[in-house]
Amino acid sequence: MTDTSPIVRLRDIRLERGGRAILRDINLDVPRGQVVAVLGPSGSGKSTLLSALTGQLVPAAGTVEVLGRAVPRGERELLALRRGIGVLLQGNGLLTDLTAAENVGLPLRTHTELPEPVIRRLVLMKLHAVGLQAAADAYPRELSGGMARRVALARALALDPPLMIYDEPLTGLDPIASGVVMDLVRRLNDTLGLTSIVVTHHVHETLPVADQAIVIANGGIVFAGTPAELEASDDPFVRQFLKGEPDGPIAFDAAPRTPEAA
Template sequence: MTSTTPTIRLADLRLERGGRVILRDVTLTAPHGSVTAVLGPSGSGKSTLLAALTGELVPAAGTVELFGQPVPRATRPLRELRKNIGVLLQGNGLLTDLTVAENIALPLRAHTRLPDALIDQLVDLKLNAVGLRTAEDLYPRELSGGMARRVALARALALDPPLMLYDEPLTGLDPIASGVIMSLIRRLNDSLGLTSIIVSHHVHETLPVCDQALVIANGGLVFSGTPAQLEASEDPLLRQFLRGTPDGPIPFDSAASARAA
C-alpha cells in the first residue's frame, strides 16, 4: 500500500443480518493517517459497519477494501489481515485474573515468538504511550474506568497495527476521562502514523479530534464531510441528531428504527 492509497475504501456496501438490511449504499474512504468519526444513534448499524471492516460480516453487496486489497474471506489470510487491525472494544475485554502487563503482553505472546525480555520492553513502551507505566502490576479490578480503557488501548496497540477501530470508546466514562481518551486517540494516531475509525454516539466529544465525520441513520449514510460542515448543516435529520431532540426524522422507538432500516 502506498501513502496515497486509502486505508479503507467502501463502495456501494449493503450489510444484512438475519435477512434484514442494516445498512445500504454506503460508499466512503478513509485516507492514510486520518481520524474518521462514524456517528449515529444507537442501533443505527455503526458496530455492524465495524464487523464488515474486520471481516466478521460478509457484505450482501458492494466491496470492502483495506490497505488497497479486498478483505479476504478465507480463514488464514483473514487472520493475517486482522493482525494489522487494532480494536478497542466497548467493554475493554481485559482478563480479570491477569495483571495490566500480562493483559498487554497477551497478543504478543499469542502472535509472535519474541523473547520474554523484549516483550517486557514492548509492554513498558505501550504503557508509557498511554501514561500508565506505573500500573503494570495492577489487576483490572484495581483500575478506574478511564485507566482500564487506556490499558485496553495499549493492548490493542501491542502488535503495532496501522489501523485502529474504536467501538464506542467513551461508554461508561466521566467527562474528564472521556477528554483524556479522545486526546490520546488523536495523539497516538498522529505520532504512530495510524488510521483511526471512531464509532460513537458521543458527538461533541468526538468531533474535535476528527478529520472527517460520517453520520449513519435510517439504514444508510446520511452525511459525509468535515466536522465543521456537519456542525454547520441545516439538514433536519442532522440537526436532530446533533441537538439530541426526540422529535424529528430519526425515529426514537427502536421498532420504528428497524422498520425504517
C-alpha cells in the same frame, strides 16, 4: 513513496442481519493518517459497519477493502488481515486474572516469537504511551474505568497496527476520563502514524479530535464531511441528531432492531 490510497474503501455495501437490511448503498473512503468519527444514534448500524471491516460480517452486496486489499473469506487470510487492525472494544475485554502488563503482552506472546525480554520492553513502551507504565503490575479490578480503557488501548496497539478502530470508546467514562481517552486517540494517531476510526454517539467529545465525520441514520450515510461542516449543516437528519430531538426524519424504534445493530 507515500501510499495515498484510502486505508478503507467501501463500495455499494449492503449489510444484513437476519435477512433484514441494516445498512444500504454505503460508499466510503477513509484517508490514511486521519481520525474519522462515525456517528449515529443507537441502533443505526455503526457496530454492524465495524463487523464488515473486520470480516465478521460478509456484505450481502458490494465490496470492502481494508489495508489495500479486499477483506478475505478464508480464516488464515482473515487472521493475517486482523493483525493489522487494532480494535478497542467498548467493554475493554481485559482478562481479570492477568495484570495490566500481562494483558498488553498477550497479543505479542500469541502472534509473535519475540524473546521474553523484548516483549517486556515493548509492553512497558505501550503502557508508557498511554500514561500507565506505573500500573503495569495492577489487576483490572484495581484500575479505574478510564485506566482500564487505556490499558485496553495499549493492548490494541501491541502489534503496531496501521489501522485503529474504536467501538464506543467513551462508554461508562466520566467527562475527565473521556477527555483523556480522546486526547490519546488524537495524539497516538499522529505520533504513531496511524489511521483511526472512532465509532460513537458521543458527538461533542469526539468532533474536536476528528478530521472527518460520518453520520449514519435510517440505514445509510446522511452526512460526510469535516466537523466544521457538520456543525454548520442545516440538514434535518443532522440537526435532529446533533440536538438530540425525539421528533424528526430519523425514525427511532420505527422497526424492531436486532441486538447487533448498535
